[in-house]
Amino acid sequence: MSENKLKAVIFDLDGVIVFTDKFHYQAWKKMADEIGVYFDEEINNRLRGVGRMESLDIILERYEGEPLSEEYKKILAAKKNDMYRELLYGMGPDDVTAEVRETLAELRNRGYKLSIGSSSKNAKLILRQVRLMDAFDAISDGTNISKSKPDPEVFIKAAEYLDVPCDNCLVVEDASAGIDAAKAGHMYAAGIGDAMNYSLTDYPLTSFKDLLDICK
Numbered sequence: 001m002s003e004n005k006l007k008a009v010i011f012d013l014d015g016v017i018v019f020t021d022k023f024h025y026q027a028w029k030k031m032a033d034e035i036g037v038y039f040d041e042e043i044n045n046r047l048r049g050v051g052r053m054e055s056l057d058i059i060l061e062r063y064e065g066e067p068l069s070e071e072y073k074k075i076l077a078a079k080k081n082d083m084y085r086e087l088l089y090g091m092g093p094d095d096v097t098a099e100v101r102e103t104l105a106e107l108r109n110r111g112y113k114l115s116i117g118s119s120s121k122n123a124k125l126i127l128r129q130v131r132l133m134d135a136f137d138a139i140s141d142g143t144n145i146s147k148s149k150p151d152p153e154v155f156i157k158a159a160e161y162l163d164v165p166c167d168n169c170l171v172v173e174d175a176s177a178g179i180d181a182a183k184a185g186h187m188y189a190a191g192i193g194d195a196m197n198y199s200l201t202d203y204p205l206t207s208f209k210d211l212l213d214i215c216k
Contacts, residue, residue: 009115039062095129116138175195190202190211
């Protein structure tokens with residue numbers, strides 16, 4: 001692939017632009033403790049890139065009580081989200097590195113369109129807290145999709161919002177489910193963190209600024 005075919009870059013949020021894993025862990029842990037379900041960081045790692053209700057189902061694999069109704073599951077998920085949102089209000093501009101801010105600015109300067117592609121329904125809150133709303137041309141998140149990754153819907157919607165064909169888009173992800181979603185959407189995939197060595201990753205990134213070597 002010739003890199004000059006790329007016209008847009010779509011970023012996952014958690015684990016790529018910001019790191020909120022600790023807040024997710026704290027909120028899920030508190031909810032799990034309340035219903036007597038074992039939960040640790042290893043289980044929490046399985047939730048990365050996964051939607052809220054799907055995450056709850058993973059946690060409930062260890063639940064040994066009476067079967068829970070779908071209505072009660074929704075209450076548990078909402079309670080977790082309320083706790084998580086409270087923690088997010090403690091975020092600020094310092095939660096985004098200078099490297100990320102400078103790279104986003106340079107990509108914009110080179111003419112690339114930028115979007116968030118996140119399953120989180122809290123994406124806009126996070127971006128407001130860290131003062132990054134203006135860094136993106138579009139935001140596709142959990143409020144405008146019906147299917148979580150590895151379904152490509154969130155990335156396809158982002159491409160539509162940017163008015164850029166999918167095969168001209170590069171997705172930046174830290175989770176294998178996100179890489180799978182990008183490839184299912186016929187997009188190129190750059191992997192950072194855990195996704196760097198994933199077999200379907202087109203471009204392994206050792207640092208965020210490596211994007212500038214791909215997007216000339």
